[in-house]
Amino acid sequence: MRGGEGVEVRDQGGRFRRQGRRLFSLLFPAHCDLCADELTEDDSMRLCRACAQRLAFDPREARCARCDHPLVDDACPACAVNPLRLASCRSLFPNTGVGKEFLSHYKFQRRRAYAPVIAARLAESLGDWARGYDLLVPVPIARAAHWERDFCPVTEPVRILSKSLGVPWAPALVKNRPGWVQHLRRRRERKSANEARFSVRAPLLPPGAKRILLVDDILTTGSTLNQAADLLRAARPDLEIDAMAFGRTVLRGKGPAVAPRGAGA
Numbered sequence: 001m002r003g004g005e006g007v008e009v010r011d012q013g014g015r016f017r018r019q020g021r022r023l024f025s026l027l028f029p030a031h032c033d034l035c036a037d038e039l040t041e042d043d044s045m046r047l048c049r050a051c052a053q054r055l056a057f058d059p060r061e062a063r064c065a066r067c068d069h070p071l072v073d074d075a076c077p078a079c080a081v082n083p084l085r086l087a088s089c090r091s092l093f094p095n096t097g098v099g100k101e102f103l104s105h106y107k108f109q110r111r112r113a114y115a116p117v118i119a120a121r122l123a124e125s126l127g128d129w130a131r132g133y134d135l136l137v138p139v140p141i142a143r144a145a146h147w148e149r150d151f152c153p154v155t156e157p158v159r160i161l162s163k164s165l166g167v168p169w170a171p172a173l174v175k176n177r178p179g180w181v182q183h184l185r186r187r188r189e190r191k192s193a194n195e196a197r198f199s200v201r202a203p204l205l206p207p208g209a210k211r212i213l214l215v216d217d218i219l220t221t222g223s224t225l226n227q228a229a230d231l232l233r234a235a236r237p238d239l240e241i242d243a244m245a246f247g248r249t250v251l252r253g254k255g256p257a258v259a260p261r262g263a264g265a
Contacts, residue, residue, distance in 0.1 A: 033105050034098055047102075052117065055093045055102060057248075067222065068248055070094075077251045084222045086214075086229050088242050092121045095218055095247030103217065103247050107153045115153075118246055119160035122215070126244070133242075134209035136162050136169035139216040139228055140198070143175065157246075158215050170204040173228055198228055202235040211240045219245035 030039045032048035039048055063069060064076035067084050068091045093099040106114040123130060138154040146152050155171070162169040176199055214228055229241045 033109075033111065034101050046111065046113065047117065051098055051102075054098045055117075055121070057091075057094060067219070068245075070250060078222065081251075082222050082226075084243070085226045086241055086243050089219065089222075089225065089245065090125055090243075091219055091245040091248035092118070092125060093247060095220075095249045099247050107149065107217065110149055110151070112151050112156065115151075115156040116160055118157040119164065122157060122161050122244060123164055126213075130161075130165050130213075131167065133167050133211050133213045135172070135206060135212045136167055137172045137212055137214050137228075137232070138169070139214060139224060140171065140173050140175045154215055154217050161215075168206070170201075170206075172201050172204045172232070173198045174201060197224070198231055200231045200235045205232070205236055205239075209236075210238065211242070214241060214243040216243065216245050218247045218249060219243075220249035 030046060031037060032039055032051055033046045034051040035048060037048050037050075039046070057063065057070070062071045062074075064071060064079060065088070066086075067076060067078050067089050069076050069078040093102075095103065102114070105111045106118075136158050138152070138158040141152055141154065158169050161167075176197055212232060214225055214232075216225060216228075219225065225243045225245075229243070232241060233239055
């Protein structure tokens with residue numbers, strides 16, 4: 001077979017596969033994971049445009065400048081309980097309703113195709129600030145969870161974000177022990193369980209890095225991010241550390257008696 005004929009055969013095979021996928025989608029239309037509406041566009045994400053647009057905070061809602069939690073009577077209920085030891089923290093959407101269901105599908109039903117959606121939202125939220133970071137550091141999950149899901153739901157969007165921004169990333173944190181999964185713990189148990197959960201891989205911190213962005217999937221008490229930031233600063237005291245979370249658990253009320261509506265750390 002001559003070289004030109006081989007290319008033509010491969011091109012024809014590709015056309016047949018594309019036509020087969022179109023025919024399959026016509027016979028068996030896909031539905032949105034969150035609202036079950038039939039998808040009329042590219043179904044690779046299994047997420048309709050309406051649900052994707054609902055993954056956001058209410059723009060009319062005032063939020064804390066430090067931890068991004070919605071304010072209650074001009075005060076932050078989250079900072080009143082456990083203030084973040086970070087320069088700042090942002091989040092993409094509340095960990096309730098559509099946001100909570102989205103993260104549940106992503107993490108526990110292995111919707112790996114959601115990772116580009118999250119990465120794009122991260123880049124959009126960070127804006128021009130994104131290129132001011134020297135390193136992106138994902139908060140790791142337990143090895144057993146990584147093995148079970150076949151991917152890390154935090155690292156995957158960070159890889160994509162790093163490539164799109166041209167900002168390096170590094171697995172500078174490692175989980176010490178598996179422990180119980182965070183979403184099954186009570187608030188007080190999560191705070192105590194965070195003791196010595198991570199170790200720092202100091203050699204992976206570039207010598208010239210000054211500003212680091214920590215990335216986690218869900219922010220509730222802030223204990224996980226606080227410990228991660230403390231460990232990184234112990235290895236490099238000159239670091240300025242911000243954080244970004246996909247979902248932000250919204251607390252009820254104000255003061256020491258607040259309780260989380262969602263789950264996370």
